[in-house]
Amino acid sequence: xxxxxxxxxEAEIPSASLADIAFLLLIFFLVTTTIDVDTxxxxxxxxxxxxxxxxPPVKERNLxxxxxxxxxxxxxxxxxxxxxxxxxxxxxxxxxxxRAQDANLSESPKSAIVSLKTDRATPYSLYIAMLDExxxxxxxxxxxxxxxxxxxxxxxxxNERKAEIRAVYPMNISEAEPDPGTN
Amino acid sequence: xxxxxKKNASTKQEVPTAALPDIIFMLLIFFMVTTVLREVxxxxxxxxxxxxxxxxxxxxxxxxxxYMGPEKVGQNSFGATKVQIDDVLIEDLTNIRTIMYxxxxxxxxxIVSLRxxxxxxxxxxxxxxxxxxxxxTLRINYSTKRKVL
Numbered sequence: 001x002x003x004x005x006x007x008x009x010e011a012e013i014p015s016a017s018l019a020d021i022a023f024l025l026l027i028f029f030l031v032t033t034t035i036d037v038d039t040x041x042x043x044x045x046x047x048x049x050x051x052x053x054x055x056p057p058v059k060e061r062n063l064x065x066x067x068x069x070x071x072x073x074x075x076x077x078x079x080x081x082x083x084x085x086x087x088x089x090x091x092x093x094x095x096x097x098x099r100a101q102d103a104n105l106s107e108s109p110k111s112a113i114v115s116l117k118t119d120r121a122t123p124y125s126l127y128i129a130m131l132d133e134x135x136x137x138x139x140x141x142x143x144x145x146x147x148x149x150x151x152x153x154x155x156x157x158x159n160e161r162k163a164e165i166r167a168v169y170p171m172n173i174s175e176a177e178p179d180p181g182t183n
Numbered sequence: 184x185x186x187x188x189k190k191n192a193s194t195k196q197e198v199p200t201a202a203l204p205d206i207i208f209m210l211l212i213f214f215m216v217t218t219v220l221r222e223v224x225x226x227x228x229x230x231x232x233x234x235x236x237x238x239x240x241x242x243x244x245x246x247x248x249x250y251m252g253p254e255k256v257g258q259n260s261f262g263a264t265k266v267q268i269d270d271v272l273i274e275d276l277t278n279i280r281t282i283m284y285x286x287x288x289x290x291x292x293x294i295v296s297l298r299x300x301x302x303x304x305x306x307x308x309x310x311x312x313x314x315x316x317x318x319x320t321l322r323i324n325y326s327t328k329r330k331v332l
Contacts, residue, residue, distance in 0.1 A: 015204075018204045019203050019204040022207040022211055023207055025211050026211040026214065029211065029214035029215055029218050032218060033214050033217060033218045037240065038246055038324070038326055039237045039239050039240070039328065040234075040238070040240070040296065040324045041234060041236070041237055041324065041327060042240070042294075042322070042323070043323050043324070044321050044322055044323070045315060045316050045323055046316070046321075047319070047321060048319070070304075120304060120305060120306030120309070121304050122304065123301075123302065123303075123304060124232070124299050124300070124302070124303040124305055124308055125301040125302070127305055127308075128232045128325060128327060132234040132235055132327075135236040136236045139236050
């Protein structure tokens, strides 16, 4: 039995090209990888209206009505306006109590509601541009308050402090259902 | 004047390469794990709009996408604006509420990300939003790209 034991040639897999193969695979995955994080404008829709409960009354002065029609023309509280002016108007409206104290604008930032209304044929990109303006206004308010209180910008705060800032300037955006349009 | 003679290093300077494949493999495995090959085949065109004041969604697993845009008909021609969820085009918009409601049951913190083509009209977007309200999926996100100022 012992005689049968032959000296075998050792089987070896050539491993010199292993690194190259790994490199090829690596490059393939490097190229195909998309580490993409979804970015966008977050919103919370209002819950489905209850037919038995009437919506709470809102004072006229606490409502900033922004209307965008299908030609891209903008009305802010029935006054024609340019898209780029909307941010300033929202700022004046929301922060009215600390600024001009105009009797036609909001009583306090907490009661201020920005209402966005569109036609059915309004281009989506325009609507996003408007939403961006309104958010820009709120971002500016948050940043200013945050700089006063904590000395850093709003985006740098932790969630607890963010909530504190948001309690002072809550972002109330109401999205009305669009008009069916004339045509 | 004193001269400095250049010292020749007596030891061999060689980087050990034996561990190179292992390093490469580590990298490879990292990218294999993080890679997401495109999950859905878009049957519509979605060119996102750009905006400045946007935020990131950190929790990707909460997100479910709804695509809206003109249907791809030929190589470069587009048909009517349609809604696509996962891999199917939705013909009847009222189906959205069932689909979304089921997704909400699976993931109670669901965020619906609306990826809408920039040339769409608000009418369709609003219809979809109404359906989402019916399904009680209230957290939404208008997907946009960052506008570089």
